[in-house]
Amino acid sequence: MVATPLLRPPSAGWRSLGSTLHTRPAGPAKSSLHTKIAQVTSGKCRYFSTSVSKWQTDTLDRTRNIGIIAHIDAGKTTTTERMLFYSGFTRRIGDVDEGSTVTDFLPAERARGITIQSAAITFHWPPGEGAEGRQIDCDPKLPKSAVSHTINLIDTPGHADFTFEVLRSLRILDGAVCILDGVAGVEAQTEQVWHQASTYQIPRIIYVNKLDRDGAAFGRTVREVSSRLAVYPAVCQIPWFEGGNGAFVGVADAINLQGLRYKLGDDGRSVKMLSLEQLEVEEPPLARELRNARVALVELLSEKDDAIVEEFFECDENHLAVSSMAIISSLRRCVLDQSSQVIPVFAGASFRNMGVQPLLDSVVNLLPSPPESPDPEVSIGGVTGGLRRLLSGDLILEQTEKASAPVKGKKKKKTTALADPRDAISKLQSCALAFKVVNDPKRGVLVYVRVYSGSLDRHSLLFNTNLHLSERAPRLLKMYANQAVEVDSIPAGHIGVVVGLKHARTGDTLLSYAGNKPTPPEPLTSLQLRPIDVPPPVFFTSVEPHSLSEEKRMHETLALLLREDPSLHVSIDEESGQTLLSGMGELHLEIARDRLINDLKAKASMGQIEISYRETGLGASNVVTKIFDKEVAGRRGKAGCTAVVEPIDDRDLSEVADEDTLLAETVEGNQIVIRAPGLQVERSSRNDEEASPLLPPGLEVSSLRAALQNGALAALARGPQFTFPMHNTRTTLTVNPEEHLFGSDTTTSALSAAARQATSAALRDLLSGPGTVMMEPVMNVIISVDEASLGSVVHDISSSRGGHIISLDEEVPLSATDASNTPIEDAARPIDPKRVYAPPDPFESPSIGNDVPTAVSRPRTITAKVPLKEMVGYLKHLRSLTAGRGTFVMSVDRFENMSTPRQKAVLAELRGGF
Incomplete structure (x- = not known):
């Protein structure tokens, strides 16, 4: 929040010059951690030199580890650039379109104008020495933003292909700023990253950006926050449109009851502050709405915080008389206690340099320090x-x-x-x-x-x-x-x-x-x-070196890529010997290709993007027994195994396990059950080791289990009919000590070979019986379009692409999942927008009900399940159907069996028969 000049010490980032507040960027702190920082003798706040150990302890409360999360093109990087400029980190404002931003440093990011890799930046707000000094005896009437804090900021990607990048960045955050597009409102990817932040219980505030653009509707966006994100928006600022319906010139602060007017075309460092009394003279409609906003803010906080109720009664039940510090303290308590579901909302236009400094103040005042953050x-x-x-x-x-x-x-x-x-x-x-x-x-x-x-x-x-x-x-x-x-x-x-x-x-x-x-x-x-599961890749492409001499260099550069991005996978196809690079989406692999060839200078070529198909059986195979008997490296090996494969049904693993079961485990979508009837496994009471008198000397129960499992996995990596990896398949291996173990000739390699042969034979047996079918990945797709394009997009999904429409305008898709596999259906129930205060939008079109415009530009949301193959290159097609306004996000749902006509068409395309 923006405090009045009297509430700020002289070293803060705002200083009063008459009726105008100016901000000045300051350079980075020059002092060392081991030397005297500063000493302020005037005012009520003092600094003194301190040792490193005290610095570690005393300044932790003045540190903020925050992230910027939002839908793509909501203004994350633009807002970050303004934060760096006003804090003194940079001397000029970087521009996304010019490719001159600090956080988007990769050539691919600057060329495309999007964030691909999360970037970490440290700066101080207000400008000053940051957390290198120690504040003592500070006046409690001052907000936390009166003293310089150290802010560790992470700018995260917004594109759906890089959702995993957002997820892993969220793990180390103590708080987050969610940026919304004032024109588009709460978009699909915004909901995804919001639920991901909820997974880690990260306190958040909301910043509604782009209010200077045509079609911006702050009130509608606030109502969407309540209905789509299931929280109570605490409107702390309202937009200031000149004359009520003119250009966007600033914000009105409901906490401090003042207006902040920015000079159009300026760099945002010159801000004119007007009190409520001055606003009543110059902008009566804005002053009336500011009073309404203050009343609504105090009423909302009084429902969630008892302390503000006491303050309200002490002020003779006058909403306007409640002090700004009491409101800030109440907001902070509500933000830290996420059960309150209260989220402060701020306004601005980062590209026009409006509203960023108050947002930085709110980061310091409202978001938690590391000791206050939720327990990781x-x-x-x-x-x-x-x-x-x-x-x-x-x-x-x-x-x-x-x-x-x-x-x-x-x-x-x-x-x-x-x-x-x-x-x-x-x-x-x-x-x-x-x-x-x-x-x-x-x-x-x-x-x-x-x-x-x-x-x-x-x-x-x-x-x-x-x-x-x-x-x-x-x-x-x-x-x-x-x-x-x-x-x-x-x-x-x-x-x-x-x-x-x-x-x-x-x-x-x-x-x-x-x-x-x-x-x-x-x-x-x-x-x-904060453990995280990397979702399985669904896109892959081949990587081939230009020559054998370049192969080592290519694998070294691939290893660098994998260290930076664990959601990329590199594997070697055993049949063709090709190196396969797999990732989370089309753009994800395209970026990896650019980095490999252009940035890391690998002399390699990339094949076309392919889909990862699977194969599964349509029924159970017959019982197949194989005896491996062969001399390998001069030593005879002999072992046997019995195998049965069947598709997985709804039975739980505990139902197929019994006292003879050595292993019942799910690996890569397949279940492996190992049984050894009559093995007589004994466990040592001293070290809990497993042993059996029926096993040959030198062979342990754990080695037997691992060898059989590895053999089955090797066979399941290649289907019997289409050569795709098996999926959704249960393999039951049975080893009878009397029939399948042959003394010292039975080794782990022989057991593994027997298990592989038996499993492969059982898979081939499916071809003469129930047969197998191809499986393809099916995606949960959430498409955002306008009313005019709804019909053409629905028709394209359901007819041309073989998809299934699940719902229209569902605020919380019932079956969608985010990258952390957290069901969105577990989220809190939406809040009725009618209970939420939202200022009127001067440019809002006529509507039916509360916030449903009748114009053809009314946003619509389509939830569908579509085969992944049909989504390759879909963004270009969607933009052509919607005049460039349509967007979509998708996440992996499951692998599904393909119909016979579709299977034939895919096989013909894979074999080159068009």
């Missing part, structure tokens, strides 16, 4: 819980109790004996999450980390719980403006950079343990910070 989720040894429970030792005790319970069919690993399991936590020095990997041409590979506990120190040995290896951190950097400051440690709650790690990838959890031990005791080796 961790996973350790199959037990999930909060990080604070882990650090207190409760979670590790729960994991230990679970691990001590016998689990059938599983062999326990050897663990380090601890008198008290909580001793492992007491020696844990730091716990950090690597959320971004950047290949810097000057400094090498930079690993951006968020430290969650302890302190990550230079030269410490970091254990990677994902890769199970240790690396030393030779250098640590703290980013201040455009310079990197080398530091000795990164404290908890802060974001820094580790230079020199050779193996760490995006999403890895890094631990340092007392004594620089290379491997911490279990179960800390399985600790995962």
Whole structure:
């Protein structure tokens, strides 16, 4: 919020010059962390020099780790550029169209004008020394934005193909700013990223952008926030249109009861502030609406916060007399308590340099510091819980109790004996999450980390719980403006950079343990910070080097791409020997192709994008038994196995498991069940190892289980009829000790070969019986169009593309899922827009009901299920049908069986028969 000049110390980012407020950008802080920062003797706030240890403790409350989330083209990068300019990070405002922005630094981003990779930037607001000083005895009547704070900002992508990039960035945030297009309102991808933020319980505020454009409707957007996002919008600012229906010139602040008028065509640093009394003289309609906004804001907060009710009664039930600090404090409590469902809403036009400074104030005043943020989720040894429970030792005790319970069919690993399991936590020095990997041409590979506990120190040995290896951190950097400051440690709650790690990838959890031990005791080796499942890829293309001498270089550059983006996958086709690059969407692979060839200079060529098809059986096969008997590398191997394959039905795995079941597991969409009747598995009470007297010497139960599973997986990788990988298939392997084990001749390689042969024979048996059918990925597609284009788009989906229309104008699609596989149907129920205050829109067209315009430009939403093949290149076709106004997002739903005519058409196309 924008405070009056009297409520700000002289060092803040706004200073009063008569009736005009000016903002000045300040350069990055020049002082070191170990030296005296500043000392202000006037006023009620003082600073004093401090040591690094005190700096780590005392300044954490003055740090904000926030992200910008929104639909594509809502103005995320444009808003970020203004934030950097007003904070003094940059000396000129970058432009997306010119390709001169700071956060969009990749050539592909600047060429397309979109954000592809999340970018992390650190700056201070208000401009000043940031969190390098310590505030003491500060007047409680001052807002938090009266003192400079350090803001770690992450600009995230908005395109649907990069939803996973948004999801992994959200994991390290304490708060978020959701930007809405004032013309388009709440769009489909906005709902996706909103629900993803809800998954991690991230406090948010909303900024309605582009209010200077024709068709902007702030009131309609506020009502859509309530109906589509299921929250109560607390309108803190309303747009200021000159004369009530003229150009957008500023915002009216319902918290401080003042108007902020910006000079048209200016860089936004000169802002004229008008009190409510002045507005009543110059802009009576705006003053009346500002009073209504203040009344509605106090009424909404009084329903959720008892403290504001007491303040209201002390002010003799006068809404206008409630102090701005009381409202700010109440808003902050509501934002931190997400059960209140209150979300502050602000207004502006970033491209015209209007409303960004008040937005920065609200970031500091309302969003949480690291200690106030929700407890991040961790996973350790199959037990999930909060990080604070882990650090207190409760979670590790729960994991230990679970691990001590016998689990059938599983062999326990050897663990380090601890008198008290909580001793492992007491020696844990730091716990950090690597959320971004950047290949810097000057400094090498930079690993951006968020430290969650302890302190990550230079030269410490970091254990990677994902890769199970240790690396030393030779250098640590703290980013201040455009310079990197080398530091000795990164404290908890802060974001820094580790230079020199050779193996760490995006999403890895890094631990340092007392004594620089290379491997911490279990179960800390399985600790995962805010674990995330990478969705399976659905697009893939071939990558071929120009010559054999370039093959090594090509694989090195592919490894760099995979370190930066785990949603990319590289595999080798066993049949053709081709290297396949797979990703989340058409644009995703196109960007990867550009980076590989143009940025990383790999001498390779890329094939056309292909669809990942699958194959499944239409019924169960006969029981097939195979005996492997062959001499391999001079040693005879002999083993047998019986296999049956069948399509998966609705039965649970627990129903097919019995006392003879060694393994019942789902891998890559297929279920593998291993049975060994009569094996007589015995478990040692001392170390819980599994053994059987019927197994040959040197062969353990765990080796038997792993060999059979690997053999079945190898066979399932290739279908019997169409050679596509099998999917939705249950494979039951049975090993009879008397018939299938042959003493010392039975080795793990022989067992694996027998399982592969038996599974392959069972799959071939399907061809003479029920047969197999191709499967294709089907997508959940949410298309946003206007009323005039609705009919043509529906007809195109249902007839030309073989899709199924699920619903029209459903506010919450019932079957759509986001990249984290969190069902949207679990979201809160929508809020009635009639209960929500929204200022009238001066340019709103006539409507029926509350917010449903009758014009042909009325937005409509189509929810459909469409085969992925038909969605390749669909964006260009959709734009031609909708005169460039249509957009869509899609997520993987499932693989479905193909009809016979469609299967023939796809096979003919794959074989070149058009």
